[in-house]
Amino acid sequence: MINHETIVALATPSGAGAIAIIRLSGNDAISIAESVFQSVSGKKLSKQKTHTIHLGHIVEEGKVYDQVLVSNFKNPNSYTGEDVVEISxxxxTYIQQQIIQLLLRKGAKMAQAGEFTLRAFLNGKLDLSQAEAVADLISSDNEASHQIAMQQMRGGFSNEIAKLREELLNFASLIELELDFAEEDVEFADRSQFKELLNRIEFVLKRLIDSFAVGNVIKNGIPVAIVGEPxxxxxxxxxxxxxEERAIVSDIAGTTRDTIEDELVIDGIGFRFIDTAGIRETKDVVESIGIKKTFEKIEQAQVVIYLFDGSKFKSSSSQFVIELEQIKNKYPQKPLVILINKKDVLSEEEISNINLKLENLHLKQILISAKNKEGIDELKNTLLSFVNTGALRNNETIVTNTRHYDSLLKALEEIQKVKFGMETNLSSDLMAIDIKQALYYFGEITGEVTNDELLGNIFANFCIGK
Structure with missing residues (x-):
């Protein structure tokens, strides 16, 4: 499947900038670059050592396109495992396109999305989970998602899976050997050690599967709906x-007619705050649509903040409590935080009465003054408490990829079948089938088992030039 044609693409973002990098990879990468590059030293690019940089000009038939730096990486010591040249x-944008078009005329082909990383995988420079981590690293927009992507790209996840797969493969080989000597009724695989291995694999798989809940929200950001009366x-x-002044603030009820979203990174974790249109009975058609969207956003959110005006609690306490109970009962699994706003105008007696009225709800309550930014730090700490970041601090493997999660679930199912087979004295040939399936799903993660359709789906999500 490996295509040795030389490919070219812009490796930096499209558009004008201080510099741009054009990347070539393939058997003819160095010779194609050499045909258009004139070094100021007069040296031939093909004669230079790997991992060297050379100053010169891109030239075609006497026409100088630009003064450039050319980086030379010879196989197999390059990102793709092939000869790679990077032209800075x-x-x-005019210079970028002129140089790329010149390289195409010299025999290079335009790279497809993710084709450089695909070649790195096919040439054994990365396994499949590491290759996918490259895309996650590029798209990471907070410290936590960056840390997870770096850990996976360094092979933390794939090493853990590969070790389990190797141990399981060794036992599978012994069981297969038993089948070859079935008539002699011998056991090459120690059943007690095998049971211990299965228990260990099951434990690790469950931990990785459970980590997906944390990894997914860290990767995509945690949606937080801010709801309440207008x-x-x-x-x-x-x-x-x-x-910052992101949302319109007005004394007129119902000013927010649509949801407003923005993201804030708190201690390395991304939170997507959604300011909704409020909840109340209204005859305004436009506002009614906004209220409907409020409930839709609560469905999508993983954390709900219910905000009410503390100065109006005395007159509307029953209504507030009813709405809180409705949200709590309808979404029992969602963390719900009560924010009592305008603490700067509340007396101690009013605060005491509010706490007394809400204590039976057993929900987290925070007194704030949004106007004066009081209580905001406590709210941020509360939001962080809903995210299990212990795994991040301990540098544990966290699963963020849905494909990996699906393969782990299937592998766990097969391992549990093998365990059940051992407990019920299932014949070795039937257990061997389940072991092979577990090995297959392990291999799907790291790329020992793959196909063109799977690779196409994965690398189609990459940017061109990577």
């Missing part, structure tokens, strides 16, 4: 959290 030119300070709270 000035960032004019004009209680939801937009002011959003602005306080984001430390």
């Amino acid at each position: 030119c000035h960032g004019s 004009n209680v300070g939801k937009s002011t709270l959003l602005n306080a959290l984001l430390n």
